[in-house]
Amino acid sequence: MVMERNEADSCPGVLRLHQAADGPLARIRIPGGRLEPAQLQALAEAAVELADGSIELTSRGNVQLRQVRDAAALEERLTTAGLLPSTTHERVRNIIASPLSGRVGGWADVHALVPALDTGLRDHPGLAELPGRVLFTLDDGRGDVSGLGGDIGIHAVDDGNFALLLAGKDTGLRVPAAEAVDLMLAAAHAFLALRDGQWRLHEIPDGHDKLTEQLATHPGLTTSPDTVEVTARQDIPVGWLTQADGKVALGAGVRLGSLPARTAEFIAAIEHPVYLTPWRSIVITDLDEWTAEQVVRVLAPMGLIFDAASPWLQVSACAGLPGCAKSHTDIRADAAEAVESGRVIPSGTAQSAHEGLDADEVVAAGRQHWSGCERRCGRPRGHVTDVIATTDGYRIVPSE
Ligand code: SF4
Structure with a gap:
């Protein structure tokens, strides 16, 4: 089916609020789902003072605030917190990475590539034209995020190479880690040149094949006959997870993806990096065992889910x-x-x-x-x- 779009996508951001039935809604991009404690604290304060008191987690590892009362104040606060580093490219920073990457399992630490991809997107003025629906995925080989319907993705196939995925399918192209971000940016440019109003790569007739052919000349690529099989999974990391460095990551489910600001303040006070997952949950990382035990003791009664059997x-x-x-x-x-x-x-x-x-x-x-x-x-x-x-x-x- 040929998909035609005659209007710009209407994805909300901070600078363009969505007028929901209960009031203005802001969506804040969190590339790779990573939040520093101070950023989570800033979000919690904004939720209380400028919105409805909760932080909504999205299926792309981003967050939303509902019933925003003062858009200018929100913009200022998020800019100060480093959560709005671009006014031109804010809605194109849709980047999902394997949440546990670099800490528990996986071939590669894909979180190390996220800042370079984010910066690369923001550094190209033309890429501000990417539709807000376009999704980048970085999978460390465990297969947790490649099946989430990304447009442009990499998927680790060993400890130094990635498969390039386009429209959620393996292209057969393989790229070394050092070239992976450049290849994803090249794919973004090629998508823009190819699109005729479409919002997503899969909407372009033969888009996957056309883009694969164009990108095959990118420096340093090889090809592989082995296809990466991509399936949609619900890999919610829950409970006590021992990291490769001996520290502890705690995976926590969030009821219906709505994190009360008060709970978020407690999480921020732990002063460790937090990752938002595309399954509307969180991972608190790099804890020592004693701290991890205290975190569970305090946050479980506040409603966070540390039990994998929870309905x-x-x-x-x-x-x-x-x-x-x-x-x-x-x-x-x-x-x-x-x-x-x-x-x-x-x-x-x-x-x-x-x-x-x-x-x-x-x-x-x-x-x-x-x-x-x-x-x-x-x-x-x-x-x-x-x-x-x-x-x-x-x-x-x-x-x-
Ligand atoms: S599925 Fe839910 S959010 Fe979407 S249009 Fe229907 S009621 Fe609204």
Whole structure:
């Protein structure tokens, strides 16, 4: 199917707020999901003083603030915190990297490449024209982020080389680490030259093949007949993770991806780097064992999830009412009630389809996404059961 777009993408940013039903919404790009403690503290203060008091985590490892009351003050604070380093390129900095990379598993430390990619994007004036939907992925070989539907990605195939992925598929091209960022930037330029209004590479007819052919002449590339298989996964890192250097990383789920500012302040006070994951969770890194134990003791009662068996880890939800006027209900309240009353079964056989259900009749097993209408915004990729609010009650569509 040929996809044509006649309008600019409408992705929100800090400088262009989205007018949601509950008020202006700001999306703040966090390349690689990495936040310094002071940046998390700045976000928490902004959430309390300028927005609705929570930090929303997104499926691209970015964050959103809702009901923004003073856009100019927010811009100033985020700029001071280093969270808005460009006014021209803010919406193109969509970069996801394997959250545990360099600390637990994986072939390579892809976080080391994120600043160079971010700077490279910002240094090219022309790349400000990239649609805000374009997504860059850096996978350290474990396969956790390559399946998230990126446009331009690298995937480690050994400790010094990466496969180039375009539109989520292996190109067969292999690039040494030292050339990987330049190749991704070249791919971004080539995408811009090729697009005719499309927002995503997969929307361009034969876009994958055309771009692969153009990039094949890039210096230092080799080819491989071995194809990297890309699958959508829900690799939420949860609980105690021992790093290669003997320190501890703590993976924590966040209920429905909404982090209360007060909890965020406690996390910032630990004074260690935090990574936001594309599964709307966080990883607190580089802790010694004693500190890690104290963190769990303090933050678990505040609602962070350190238990991999928690039903909260199975559930995501769109904005719903009051944030989205299209919603038939307050979907997040219904999803939370389902978890708290034991109607979200962490695992089990897929249930058959149902419809016309009241909220308190919904029982669903395994990974599930609750949507306030048929658009299913924010639905994760892969095997996910849909719980959809309709004019006639809830409908359950089991994962395939
Ligand atoms: S799925 Fe529907 S109700 Fe939910 S955020 Fe999207 S448009 Fe709004």
